[in-house]
Amino acid sequence: MARGTTVVHQYLRHDAIFPHVWCPGCGNGIVLGALIRAVHHLGYPKDEIVLVSGIGCSSRMPLYVDFNTLHTVHGRALTFATGIKLANSRLRVIVVMGDGDAVAIGGNHFIHAARRNMDLTAIILNNRIYGMTGGQSSPTTPYGMYSTTDPYSHIEPAFDISEMAACAGATFVARSTVYHAQLLQSLMEKAIPKKGFSVVEVITHCHVQFGRANKLGTHIDMMKRQRDQAVPVEKAQTMSPEELKDKIPIGILTDMVRPVYNEEYENLKKRAGLTN
Amino acid sequence: MTEKEKVIPIKTNAAKEVLIHGNEAVVEGAIAAGCRFFAGYPITPATEIAEGMSIRLPKIGGTFIQMEDEMASLGSVVGASLAGVKAMTATSGPGFSLMQEILGYACMIEVPCVVVDVMRGGPSTGLPTSPSQGDVMLARWGSHGTHPIIVLAVSTVEDCFDVTVTAFNFSEKFRTPVIVLSDEIVAHTREKVALPSADGVTIVNRIRPTVPAEWFQPYENTPGGVPPMAIYGDGYRYHTTGLIHDSRGFPTDKKEEIKTFYERIHKKISQRFHEIQIVKNFFTEDADIIIIAYGSVARSSLLAAKTARQNGLKVGLLQLVTLFPFPRKAVETVLRQSRAVIVPEMNLGQISREVKRVNAKHSAVITLNRVDSDLITPKEILAKIQEVV
Numbered sequence: 001m002a003r004g005t006t007v008v009h010q011y012l013r014h015d016a017i018f019p020h021v022w023c024p025g026c027g028n029g030i031v032l033g034a035l036i037r038a039v040h041h042l043g044y045p046k047d048e049i050v051l052v053s054g055i056g057c058s059s060r061m062p063l064y065v066d067f068n069t070l071h072t073v074h075g076r077a078l079t080f081a082t083g084i085k086l087a088n089s090r091l092r093v094i095v096v097m098g099d100g101d102a103v104a105i106g107g108n109h110f111i112h113a114a115r116r117n118m119d120l121t122a123i124i125l126n127n128r129i130y131g132m133t134g135g136q137s138s139p140t141t142p143y144g145m146y147s148t149t150d151p152y153s154h155i156e157p158a159f160d161i162s163e164m165a166a167c168a169g170a171t172f173v174a175r176s177t178v179y180h181a182q183l184l185q186s187l188m189e190k191a192i193p194k195k196g197f198s199v200v201e202v203i204t205h206c207h208v209q210f211g212r213a214n215k216l217g218t219h220i221d222m223m224k225r226q227r228d229q230a231v232p233v234e235k236a237q238t239m240s241p242e243e244l245k246d247k248i249p250i251g252i253l254t255d256m257v258r259p260v261y262n263e264e265y266e267n268l269k270k271r272a273g274l275t276n
Numbered sequence: 277m278t279e280k281e282k283v284i285p286i287k288t289n290a291a292k293e294v295l296i297h298g299n300e301a302v303v304e305g306a307i308a309a310g311c312r313f314f315a316g317y318p319i320t321p322a323t324e325i326a327e328g329m330s331i332r333l334p335k336i337g338g339t340f341i342q343m344e345d346e347m348a349s350l351g352s353v354v355g356a357s358l359a360g361v362k363a364m365t366a367t368s369g370p371g372f373s374l375m376q377e378i379l380g381y382a383c384m385i386e387v388p389c390v391v392v393d394v395m396r397g398g399p400s401t402g403l404p405t406s407p408s409q410g411d412v413m414l415a416r417w418g419s420h421g422t423h424p425i426i427v428l429a430v431s432t433v434e435d436c437f438d439v440t441v442t443a444f445n446f447s448e449k450f451r452t453p454v455i456v457l458s459d460e461i462v463a464h465t466r467e468k469v470a471l472p473s474a475d476g477v478t479i480v481n482r483i484r485p486t487v488p489a490e491w492f493q494p495y496e497n498t499p500g501g502v503p504p505m506a507i508y509g510d511g512y513r514y515h516t517t518g519l520i521h522d523s524r525g526f527p528t529d530k531k532e533e534i535k536t537f538y539e540r541i542h543k544k545i546s547q548r549f550h551e552i553q554i555v556k557n558f559f560t561e562d563a564d565i566i567i568i569a570y571g572s573v574a575r576s577s578l579l580a581a582k583t584a585r586q587n588g589l590k591v592g593l594l595q596l597v598t599l600f601p602f603p604r605k606a607v608e609t610v611l612r613q614s615r616a617v618i619v620p621e622m623n624l625g626q627i628s629r630e631v632k633r634v635n636a637k638h639s640a641v642i643t644l645n646r647v648d649s650d651l652i653t654p655k656e657i658l659a660k661i662q663e664v665v
């Protein structure tokens with residue numbers, strides 16, 4: 001076994017054989033692998049990690065890993081994570097969501113977690129489609145594309161998840177694709193220890209739904225497109241909007257320091273008269 | 277005249293008398309019960325609970341947070357409870373409607389938490405500042421799917437304290453969300469109550485596992501149906517999902533395991549009906565006309581019953597503190613002994629349907645309903661009694 005695989009193996013649950021919901025060639029496993037390697041490199045004990053998710057293909061991720069794992073309801077994973085972190089600040093709370101989960105039904109929670117700068121890490125698997133329900137459009141489906149609810153092509157503009165996170169107040173925002181698996185891991189290694197609300201947006205492919213509806217080929221074709229579309233953020237900053245059309249800036253988009261909710265609340269307790 | 281009352285055994289010594297309203301008493305009860313996390317979203321007539329918590333909790337090391345909506349409020353309450361902190365939210369009809377999906381999730385994953393619904397007129401924005409009892413069936417059946425739930429009702433300011441403590445105790449003991457139904461009248465009535473000192477309140481805490489981690493089954497089918505609950509950081513790493521799950525918490529579609537799951541979450545409540553179904557009997561022993569009431573209407577009913585007694589009528593009151601699981605035994609007893617029961621409610625008939633369901637032609641079930649924004653007065657109830665006589 002390759003070393004990377006050995007590490008991943010140590011973190012998977014082996015006490016049951018699970019029905020596998022991810023299609024062959026899905027990018028979700030790459031994200032899980034990167035997450036496990038990141039946590040391993042950071043050296044955090046499994047007991048300290050709480051992996052929370054919403055509902056969707058991507059949100060099935062926690063089941064497979066030997067952390068404290070919580071598979072919640074559609075769109076509201078961040079709210080559960082907020083309660084967990086406020087109840088026990090020693091826990092490192094990582095939240096996995098799909099694009100529909102995070103910015104359609106969960107959009108309100110997403111911007112408010114960012115605004116509060118809640119000490120959480122959000123990993124958003126953006127496949128630009130509702131995978132689990134069979135390929136309907138999501139808020140990140142690009143204009144002009146097809147989905148099972150866009151038989152005449154999509155007429156809405158798409159959200160840029162990373163930009164939205166930064167505007168709403170997230171203090172660490174980074175983007176990668178699943179093609180850039182090592183970059184993805186290194187971004188997670190920065191995002192997880194970061195104090196405050198950190199976001200890693202992962203551009204991934206759903207060749208089964210999005211790919212088929214838009215004739216984008218196999219998962220390999222779609223990953224090659226990720227490779228070709230990606231530009232490092234540093235380079236993207238020198239490019240014009242025309243040049244950036246159809247490009248995916250990858251790397252760290254925002255890394256700043258802002259008061260963190262959890263620390264603010266500790267100060268508030270003292271102002272309220274808590275003595276110990 | 278006998279006045280038999282099944283008192284909720286939580287207070288042993290009263291320490292200080294205060295003049296507070298129902299919402300404030302809920303805050304006091306919650307804190308006494310050990311609640312250290314509150315998340316909420318402002319709504320009349322429940323807001324004072326959030327405001328009270330925002331003042332009190334940080335002083336004692338707890339956490340208050342105003343969330344962006346009611347789904348977020350209950351979500352973070354469930355999260356806090358999973359991490360080991362007793363947690364509560366409070367709302368009114370519109371917010372309670374929004375919470376239903378996560379309420380079902382809390383039933384499914386068996387997380388202790390308390391939800392207070394201070395009822396106001398509805399549906400929709402309805403009558404925001406007026407009393408109602410319109411959410412009784414919402415509390416029981418609001419979330420989709422087959423699930424048991426505990427619903428308690430408060431009728432006085434003192435009840436607000438006692439019942440809130442009981443709600444936390446039930447939620448911890450049975451690993452279930454517990455709903456406290458208050459109404460605008462109780463919430464905003466000020467009266468003198470004796471608050472017990474901290475050591476004068478009986479508190480129940482969830483049972484935590486002690487077995488080695490490899491033996492731990494988070495959803496084990498124990499005889500009582502309530503498996504010990506590990507909290508995050510304890511070293512028992514386990515999976516929690518809203519999917520139907522096996523004893524280890526993993527999703528299952530095996531018919532046997534699905535059956536076991538449903539049976540267990542129901543039996544943990546049904547085996548303990550005697551403990552959970554709290555009622556108060558007033559003058560019922562020899563009564564032939566009995567009022568069945570809950571919430572602030574129980575108060576009007578008590579006065580009506582007392583007045584009727586003074587007029588020589590054999591009238592009693594069965595006050596339901598527990599609405600669900602519906603206290604069938606106690607209701608059947610009064611149905612069997614009476615020639616008529618009167619069920620006054622500030623809705624068009626919700627608990628009266630339950631009473632009729634268990635009646636079996638023993639007694640005449642007479643409803644008395646009001647939804648015009650006013651309370652039901654003792655006079656109206658008395659008039660109904662006269663009619664029956």
Ligand SMILES: Cc1ncc(C[n+]2csc(CCOP(=O)(O)OP(=O)(O)O)c2C)c(N)n1
Nearest residue numbers: 055056057058074098099100101130131132
């Ligand atoms: C309240 C609610 N509405 C709708 C659904 C149905 N549903 C399940 S997953 C999903 C969308 C999944 O898309 P996304 O979040 O992008 O994740 P993916 O499956 O693509 O990973 C929807 C709409 C649900 N489970 N709950």
